[in-house]
Amino acid sequence: MPDKSTTSKPAAPKPVTPAAESQEPQTAPATETLSALRKIYPIVKYGDPILEKSTSVVKEFGAELEQLTEDMFASMYAAQGVGLAAPQIGMRLRVAVIDVTAGKNPEAKIVLVNPEVVHYEGEKREEEGCLSIPGFRGYVVRPQFVTVKAQNAKGEPFEIRGEDLLARAFCHEIDHLNGILFIQHLSMLKRDLIKRKIKKMRKLGEW
Numbered sequence: 001m002p003d004k005s006t007t008s009k010p011a012a013p014k015p016v017t018p019a020a021e022s023q024e025p026q027t028a029p030a031t032e033t034l035s036a037l038r039k040i041y042p043i044v045k046y047g048d049p050i051l052e053k054s055t056s057v058v059k060e061f062g063a064e065l066e067q068l069t070e071d072m073f074a075s076m077y078a079a080q081g082v083g084l085a086a087p088q089i090g091m092r093l094r095v096a097v098i099d100v101t102a103g104k105n106p107e108a109k110i111v112l113v114n115p116e117v118v119h120y121e122g123e124k125r126e127e128e129g130c131l132s133i134p135g136f137r138g139y140v141v142r143p144q145f146v147t148v149k150a151q152n153a154k155g156e157p158f159e160i161r162g163e164d165l166l167a168r169a170f171c172h173e174i175d176h177l178n179g180i181l182f183i184q185h186l187s188m189l190k191r192d193l194i195k196r197k198i199k200k201m202r203k204l205g206e207w
């Protein structure tokens with residue numbers, strides 16, 4: 001697990017636990033300038049019913065949506081993640097942001113509005129985590145290559161192909177928009193173990 005980020009403004013609320021919605025260790029992102037004027041949303045944690053509900057298709061595009069997606073990037077970088085879906089900040093919208101470079105390359109930022117998987121192939125089993133389930137990871141089989149059709153914040157349609165970590169991030173975030181969490185892809189045994197631990201943590205006020 002990487003060290004906690006110190007990139008957010010002092011006044012901004014910080015997520016309690018550092019967690020990577022990722023499969024690979026990362027170094028701290030260089031996002032000072034990016035997140036300087038941004039709203040940092042607290043990340044909704046497992047147990048909140050919004051994470052297991054479906055989301056609505058986005059029909060309005062433009063400045064407001066662009067602002068939201070930039071705030072989502074800032075929130076994601078502050079939480080040291082590589083992907084964030086709108087339900088994770090309490091919004092039931094088909095919007096997700098991904099940056100598998102965790103803020104190191106501005107060109108790697110991907111905004112997915114109303115995304116759909118149009119093609120996938122291959123299989124890869126890797127460890128996965130989620131910003132909404134901090135501290136827990138598990139091996140999940142995902143396609144090795146995934147092509148997604150989506151719109152950007154302006155409403156312009158595009159297609160993008162991802163491999164390995166990016167393909168995994170596409171699947172993980174689109175799952176979020178359908179109310180599905182990565183633990184639902186784990187064995188029942190492993191999933192129940194995680195759920196039991198979280199229940200215990202919640203009782204102790206640690207969740």
Ligand code: ZN
Pocket residue numbers: 021129130131132172176
């Ligand atoms: Zn997640």
